[in-house]
Amino acid sequence: MAKDVIIACDFASAAQTLTFLDRFPEGEKPFVKIGMELFYAAGPEIVREIKRRGHRIFLDLKLHDIPNTVRKTMRVLSSLDVDMTNVHAAGTIEMMKAALEGLTREDGTRPLLIAVTQLTSTSEERMQQELLIGATINETIVKYAQNACEAGLDGVVCSPLEAGMVKQACGAAFMTVTPGIRFADAAADDQVRITTPARAREIGSDYIVVGRPIAAADDPVAAWRRCRKDFLNL
């Protein structure tokens, strides 16, 4: 399975994003993540422009709606030719199956589809008290990953510290895409359950999503290269 570093382009405008990507030399095209902030600010055109520049894109919009709406929305996202996109596993197996149908193009090709299990910002206490979910957070993560697997999805977004548990439950081929990555010598920012690129590889992450350690670095290209070197063991 292809493993790589995905840079979270958490910028508020197309101009800022393109200025950032301009720093990378021709021939070095990082895999990038476009989230809700940038997509809602700059629209589908920023996706097309970044594709034109030759990057692979993870469109992180975390869809969660009735199956019919998700199916039709995924058809639109698929036509943007993104490489990976996602839904919330909490939308149920039926919704995840509908997402997969919508994403699949007439020729049978489709972007990778992964599911968010539990957001890493959700604590076990809040999940149990506010959402009335009686299980432990790890039990829900494993169950949601199994549901995603049953629906035919390619993998899940989870904390790198949960990647091993997901692989054990769903098999080695089931992808884990993991944010919460920091260099050993760097600040954690607001992330809590973090690990290093090298440790994420050891635990079994297939893709690591890295934002501020690259985007806010003095030399983002050097930080991206360091991250790839550590994660891919180059």
Ligand code: C5P
């Ligand atoms: O800057 P940092 O490396 O913390 O960025 C991590 C990226 O991954 C952000 O875009 C954040 O929204 C995203 N993310 C996360 N935790 C999740 C899901 C997504 O940090 N559970």
